[in-house]
Every structure is written in structure tokens, then in C-alpha cells.
Amino acid sequence: MSGFSEWTPQLIQDEIDALKHKPGALLPILHAIQNRFGYIPSEAVAIIAESLQQTRAEVHGVISFYHHFRTSAPGSHTVQICRAEACQSMGARSLEAHAKEKLGVDYHQTTSDREITLEAVYCLGNCSCAPSVRIGDRIHGRVTPEKFDKLVDTLTTRALEVK
Amino acid sequence: MSTKIFVPCDTTALAMGADEVAARIEATASARGAEIELVRNGSRGLFWLEPMVEVETPAGRIAFGPVEEDDVEALFDAGLLDGETGHPLCQGLTEEIPFLKKQQRLTFARAGITDPLSIDDYRAHDGFKGLENALKLDAQAIVDEVKASGLRGRGGAAFPTGIKWQTVLDAPAEQKYIVCNADEGDSGTFADRLVMECDPYMLIEGMTIAGLAVGATQGYIYLRSEYPVAHRIFDEAIARAEAAGYLGDDILGSGKRFDLEVRLGAGAYICGEETSLLESLEGKRGLVRAKPPLPAIVGLFGKPTVVNNVLSLAAVPFILDKGGQAYADYGMGRSRGTLPMQLAGNVKRGGLIELAFGASLRELMEDFGGGTFSDRPLRAVQVGGPLGAYLPESQWDLPLDYESFAAVGAVLGHGGVVMFDDTVDMAEQARFSMEFCTVESCGKCTPCRIGSTRGVEVIDRIRAGENREANLELLTDLCETMLDGSLCAMGGMTPFPVQSAMKHFSDDFKR
Ligand SMILES: Cc1cc2nc3c(=O)[nH]c(=O)nc-3n(C[C@H](O)[C@H](O)[C@H](O)COP(=O)(O)O)c2cc1C
Ligand code: SF4
Numbered sequence A: 001m002s003g004f005s006e007w008t009p010q011l012i013q014d015e016i017d018a019l020k021h022k023p024g025a026l027l028p029i030l031h032a033i034q035n036r037f038g039y040i041p042s043e044a045v046a047i048i049a050e051s052l053q054q055t056r057a058e059v060h061g062v063i064s065f066y067h068h069f070r071t072s073a074p075g076s077h078t079v080q081i082c083r084a085e086a087c088q089s090m091g092a093r094s095l096e097a098h099a100k101e102k103l104g105v106d107y108h109q110t111t112s113d114r115e116i117t118l119e120a121v122y123c124l125g126n127c128s129c130a131p132s133v134r135i136g137d138r139i140h141g142r143v144t145p146e147k148f149d150k151l152v153d154t155l156t157t158r159a160l161e162v163k
Numbered sequence B: 001m002s003t004k005i006f007v008p009c010d011t012t013a014l015a016m017g018a019d020e021v022a023a024r025i026e027a028t029a030s031a032r033g034a035e036i037e038l039v040r041n042g043s044r045g046l047f048w049l050e051p052m053v054e055v056e057t058p059a060g061r062i063a064f065g066p067v068e069e070d071d072v073e074a075l076f077d078a079g080l081l082d083g084e085t086g087h088p089l090c091q092g093l094t095e096e097i098p099f100l101k102k103q104q105r106l107t108f109a110r111a112g113i114t115d116p117l118s119i120d121d122y123r124a125h126d127g128f129k130g131l132e133n134a135l136k137l138d139a140q141a142i143v144d145e146v147k148a149s150g151l152r153g154r155g156g157a158a159f160p161t162g163i164k165w166q167t168v169l170d171a172p173a174e175q176k177y178i179v180c181n182a183d184e185g186d187s188g189t190f191a192d193r194l195v196m197e198c199d200p201y202m203l204i205e206g207m208t209i210a211g212l213a214v215g216a217t218q219g220y221i222y223l224r225s226e227y228p229v230a231h232r233i234f235d236e237a238i239a240r241a242e243a244a245g246y247l248g249d250d251i252l253g254s255g256k257r258f259d260l261e262v263r264l265g266a267g268a269y270i271c272g273e274e275t276s277l278l279e280s281l282e283g284k285r286g287l288v289r290a291k292p293p294l295p296a297i298v299g300l301f302g303k304p305t306v307v308n309n310v311l312s313l314a315a316v317p318f319i320l321d322k323g324g325q326a327y328a329d330y331g332m333g334r335s336r337g338t339l340p341m342q343l344a345g346n347v348k349r350g351g352l353i354e355l356a357f358g359a360s361l362r363e364l365m366e367d368f369g370g371g372t373f374s375d376r377p378l379r380a381v382q383v384g385g386p387l388g389a390y391l392p393e394s395q396w397d398l399p400l401d402y403e404s405f406a407a408v409g410a411v412l413g414h415g416g417v418v419m420f421d422d423t424v425d426m427a428e429q430a431r432f433s434m435e436f437c438t439v440e441s442c443g444k445c446t447p448c449r450i451g452s453t454r455g456v457e458v459i460d461r462i463r464a465g466e467n468r469e470a471n472l473e474l475l476t477d478l479c480e481t482m483l484d485g486s487l488c489a490m491g492g493m494t495p496f497p498v499q500s501a502m503k504h505f506s507d508d509f510k511r
């Protein structure tokens, strides 16, 4: 279960209306939409632009600038692997290679059963207990390949196809 | 009588299983009919011991760690609740653990001792005394106290905080802002996160004092989206502080107003740069602004704005409570006060180490850190985040102060220390520095945007043994171009780790 709702133009409008009075409202709005629907549907751009009296190009430019925002639906779970230096010093490079092989996907891709989307991240602030992985809002430390497999296996009911 | 047990709730403790340990402790106690009071405290920052469980005894708090879920039964059997110290995980009295005892904790004095969200706990440990003093002073007197402390910005640039505040105080405007930079993007750093998760009222207090000092009524905390735990705890702290009258339109009955709001970043390292951050807060792409004008004069929404790192603002309550001089009494040369260093990467005992400026890197890595986690020889250390130089053993005796580091082309930055053992390939690290710049460049200037892409290609050729000498020369030139021609430190400092790797670890570029 992803916990995300199906978007409709009205629901997107509701999210915008709840926040548009704030100064510099665009980022809070984009976060709210992505939190609720899992991503920012392309149709949302026009609605946001209209509501904030900005051009679509401006809104699109902001969405594409930030690594966090995505424009297509993620899998049920998002798994982020820390690629930054402290994690590198503790084997993050081999962990990421392992993760890609185990899941059969590269970064920014979703497994064919749509269970897991793999993402890179640069530091989770858990640098003394590296390597670090974030799954949803949970961060895990000292993640060995074995620990990674366990974490992933508990996420998925079906066994994943290993390439 | 019930026994008080503490299980930390910061990101690292949680990442190592603190919730599961807490649940098991409660279940075990109830199965055994033992009365306990479980407190979710902040972390002391002794991360190799997390989850570090503490038990209150008449002699003081006794620590056990690292505790796993399955250790709990045995800990109870060994007399956990009676303060017995026989279990192998027992670390003795927490305050006597050398890693903690040898520190000089001013900013982190409360971290891990209190329940982060308890205002009563905060007050019982000197909380809000600085604010109470500030409310009795005029704006100039507050700024003068911060100037007297010698505090320099802890975000990286080390600019004197008092002088920045003076500029904003002197700028005439109806509306001014306090912006707290909690983007903490540097690998190897987590001190800002610890403040927000373990002692959030300290930051609220520091920002409120800043507001009183410069005449700002609105504050924003720009928090990176990679910190969900800090976000949750800090939002709750703001709500409680408002309800208790420490924030809002009548702070402690003074008639003065200050409001706070957390804004989330969206995974862009460059938004830690202050002008990029302001653009982001305004709802735009995080393109770096040319300076001048300084944010202190033309900042958020064009208004005079204080932009300060979490640690700079978190130092302020102490300064207003104990006096600027009490803070300045710590430190060396022009680096006054304490610096919270963060020991990370391949280290046996990693965590937060707050010391007066002047200790050496070696003391940190050996005495505190206990060497590498892998037990292999330590080879390289990156200090100051992804834009900081890699230091070889010959530089480990440098004193930790801004000027000594600058003298060898290194930076202290935000105080992150990332240790690497002898399996590190420094050419690969140099490549990553360039790659990181390609991913995180805001794209405004060519030397940074294109230079870093070329940098990756050139290092790839060097590593593949293609025209090695010519390509090393090309890389040297490329670094010079980035250093000279970049608008901000992203492009301007990416060469630091690359050049230091080439200089001190040249063998790695020849294999
Ligand atoms: C690429 C880049 C990233 C930065 N990231 C941060 C950061 O994450 N946190 C921070 O406080 N300062 C960061 N800074 C420094 C800020 O621009 C600014 O100097 C600081 O927020 C000022 O606060 P201070 O005077 O309290 O240090 C960064 C600078 C650059 C060039
Ligand atoms: S140096 Fe890089 S990050 Fe800084 S302004 Fe130029 S392009 Fe942007």
C-alpha cells in the first residue's frame, strides 16, 4: 500500500487554496501535492500557475530545479540510498551496486511490480552510523547488503525478481 | 517507586532501532510487573552507543549501549532497574564516559539530558533565561552582547554574527526577517539536526532573541527535506512554545511579537547558500544571487534579513544568559567560543564533540574517535563537507581554528570530519567531488556548470590511463578556472577536495 490518494483537479485545487495565502507559497504547495498524491501530475502545473498568477514555465522551472519533486507516480515504497562521502567511507558504493542488482533497477526507476522506487540522496545526517538508507520517513543505519535485503524483503509481500 | 529509563529519539538512535528497544523495554517491564517511567530523551551524540539506554540511579544516570531489542531481557535479568553495572553493555555513569566528559558543552549542554519537547525540562536547565534578559535590554544592547561574544557564523563562512545583526538593525524597514539556515547539506554533519531534534527550544529562543535584536517579527527555518524527524519534533516544539507564550504576538507579556514557521527544502544542496536559500523561500528556483546587495540589506522579499546557521542562533541563548564574555572566554585567536565538531565516516566512536577552538584533528580522530571502524590505517580526512579539502596525515596536527585551516587551503566549514581508511581511492573521491558539483550546481555560471562536467570526464580519462600527464595538467587548469570564475563557493570550492587529492595522494591518480 502506498498510502497516496488518486489526484483530481479539485483535490489539487484544495491543496493550493489551503496554502496560497502564504508568502512564497510555491514550495509548500508542491510539497503538499507530492505528499498527498506521491508526485506532481503534469496537469497540476496549469492549476498552480493559474492560482498563483505565474506562468506555467515558471512553475515547471521550479519543479524541475529541485531533486525532491517528481513528475511521475512512484512505487509503493521509495528507497533512498545515501551516496555522500561519510557513507562512501563505509561501503556505500558497494551497497548501491548491490541495491541496483537486487531490485533490478537504476536510480529514479521503479521495480516492474511497482513496489519500490530507488533514489539517490546526499546525506541523511546519520553519518556516524553509515551507510544510511531512507525508506519512507524511516532512516536506517549501518546498512550492510544483508540488512538491505531484509529491509526490502519486509516491504514486499511477493518475492522480487532478481536479475 | 518507578524507575526512570531513557531511550533517545533522534534520527541516529531511531536508525539503530531505538523505537523497537523502547517498545521491548515497556513490554518487558510490564510482563515483570516492574514500574518504570520511560522518557524519550534527545541523544547525547555518542552515536556508536546508540541506542544508548540510560537508567536513573541515586548516583546519577547509568548508560547501556549499543542496545539491541534482543538484549533487553538480559539487561533486566542483570538488574537494569536496580542500577546494576555488571552487564557487558554497561558504560558506567554517563557523565563519566570519557568521550562526553572531555567535552566543553555550551550549546549541547542539555542535549540528551532532557525530553526535547518538555518546556519544563528546558526551563529547569537554564532555558529561556537568555530571552528573559533580552526582553529587558534594548536592541542595541543585545547586538552588543553578541558582538562581545566574538561569535562567528557556524554555517561555513565564519562571518561575525554581531556585525551581521548590526547591519540589519541599522537598515530602516517596516518588515525584517530572521532566517535560520537548517539546510545542513554537508556530508559528515548533523549538529543542526541534533539541535532541532534534541533541544528545539534553544533554537526557538535564539531566533526570538535575534528578532528582538534587529526588529524582526517573522522568522523562517529553512529545513532540508532529508530530515523528517527534525521536522516533526521542531513543528511540535513551535506549537508548544506558542501555546506557552514564548512565541506569538505577546512574548512573555512584553507586548513584543515574533512568529516562526518551518519551510522545507527540496533536495538541493545549493539552497544552503544563503541567497539561493532566499530565492527558494520566495518560491523560486534556487539560483544564487550576485552580492552585493547583502541579504542583511536586501534579503527575503527584498527586506533586511538575518540569515544564520542553526548553530550560530543556538549559541545566542547562552550568550544572553551568561554574557558575551563568558562565551569569548573559550577559544583561541579570532575563533572564540566552542565549535561543535562532528566525527563521521569510517570511525569507531563517531558522534558530536563540542570543544573550544584549538584542539587538534588528531585528538579528535584518535582520542575521541578511537581510530577507524574497520581497524585499518586511517588515510585521508575530509573536513568541512563536500567542498572541503582532503587532509593527509601531515596535516592532522593542525589546531581546529578558522585561520590555521585557511593557511593550508582547508576549511573548517560546519565542522564535519569524515574519516577514510587505506582502501580509499582518492582519484575516485576527486571524481565524486566534480560529479557532486554537476548534480548540485545551480547552473548560473559556466565555470561551475560546464567546468564540473569537464572535470568528471578528465578524471575518468586520467583513471583510465589516457594521456595521463596532459590530462592532469588540464585538470589543474580546470580547477583554476573554477576557482577564479565562479560566482559562489559551490564552483569556487569544488576544486579544494580535487586539488588536495592530487597534491597529497598523487599516487592514486597513477594507478
Ligand atoms: C554551496 C553552499 C552551501 C552552503 N550550505 C550551507 C548550509 O547547509 N547551512 C548553512 O548554515 N550555511 C551554508 N552555507 C553558508 C551560507 O551561505 C551562509 O554563509 C550561512 O548560512 C550564514 O550563516 P552563519 O553566518 O550563521 O554561518 C553554504 C554556502 C555555500 C556556498
Ligand atoms: S558557482 Fe555554481 S552554484 Fe554558484 S552561482 Fe555559479 S553555477 Fe550557481
Ligand code: FES
Binding pocket: A082, A083, A084, A085, A086, A087, A088, A122, A123, A124, A125, A126, A127, A130, A131, A132, B187, B188, B189
Ligand atoms: S553521508 Fe550518508 S548519512 Fe551523511
